[in-house]
Amino acid sequence: MAEATLDRDEGLRCLVMGNSRRGKSTGINCALRTWQPKVDAILIHDAKYRVPQYAHDAVIAHVGDFQPEHGGKIVEVHSQPHVCDVDAVATFALDASLQRMRTMVVVDEWVRALDGRAFIGGSTSPIARVLSEGGGLGISLLGTIQIPQDAPPKLLQLCDWQMIFQMESTSVRYVQRDLSLSDAAVTAIETLQPGQFVLNERGGGGWDGKVYVVPAEFVVKRA
Numbered sequence: 001m002a003e004a005t006l007d008r009d010e011g012l013r014c015l016v017m018g019n020s021r022r023g024k025s026t027g028i029n030c031a032l033r034t035w036q037p038k039v040d041a042i043l044i045h046d047a048k049y050r051v052p053q054y055a056h057d058a059v060i061a062h063v064g065d066f067q068p069e070h071g072g073k074i075v076e077v078h079s080q081p082h083v084c085d086v087d088a089v090a091t092f093a094l095d096a097s098l099q100r101m102r103t104m105v106v107v108d109e110w111v112r113a114l115d116g117r118a119f120i121g122g123s124t125s126p127i128a129r130v131l132s133e134g135g136g137l138g139i140s141l142l143g144t145i146q147i148p149q150d151a152p153p154k155l156l157q158l159c160d161w162q163m164i165f166q167m168e169s170t171s172v173r174y175v176q177r178d179l180s181l182s183d184a185a186v187t188a189i190e191t192l193q194p195g196q197f198v199l200n201e202r203g204g205g206g207w208d209g210k211v212y213v214v215p216a217e218f219v220v221k222r223a
Helices: 002-007 024-038 086-097 126-137 153-158 169-179 183-190
Strands: 013-017 041-046 058-060 074-077 103-108 140-145 161-164 196-201
Touching: 002 024, 013 024, 013 126, 013 153, 024 041, 024 074, 024 103, 024 140, 024 161, 041 086, 086 103, 086 126, 103 126, 126 140, 126 153, 153 169, 169 183, 183 196
Parallel strands: 013 140, 013 161, 041 074, 041 103, 058 074, 103 140
Antiparallel strands: 161 196
């Protein structure tokens, strides 16, 4: 499973897909608590709501405010108005990797790092580098997207794992061939209820045939 990647001090890459209000952030909440002991810090870039929505251990306005005492914690980079972009968080992770610090970067949502179907700043931007190079550097990357057709193909191709919540049929069919989704997996995704998801490994085991339910205690708090 994905944990084996972290046990090798490598970074995992996971794309969290699904319609709005179907449980993507809640699913990440649950996954982060599972993976937290295996990394040195988790940084969440989130700019959607007036208050932080994830189950965090600390909140900072800018990644430059990260302090040694934040090590091992889930830190949400949140401020209204927002003062820190996705590339700033990615740059921090890249610099930290030089000190053998294993970070996990969460991008909510990927559209904040994109200009159309391209990365803001191009293929050499910090977040694009984390996507391409982060695995070997020990940087893990999770991100949410509602419509995979709007994402750069590279995002889907390089994410080893997909946590897939309920999506429209057009979106499911778009990713079906690339992810080698079976017809049974497609049917399952289209009929998921809020809080349910399937887990797929691209280029590996594929869909395991299971439908997972995120425990209620991980439901995000919004304002």
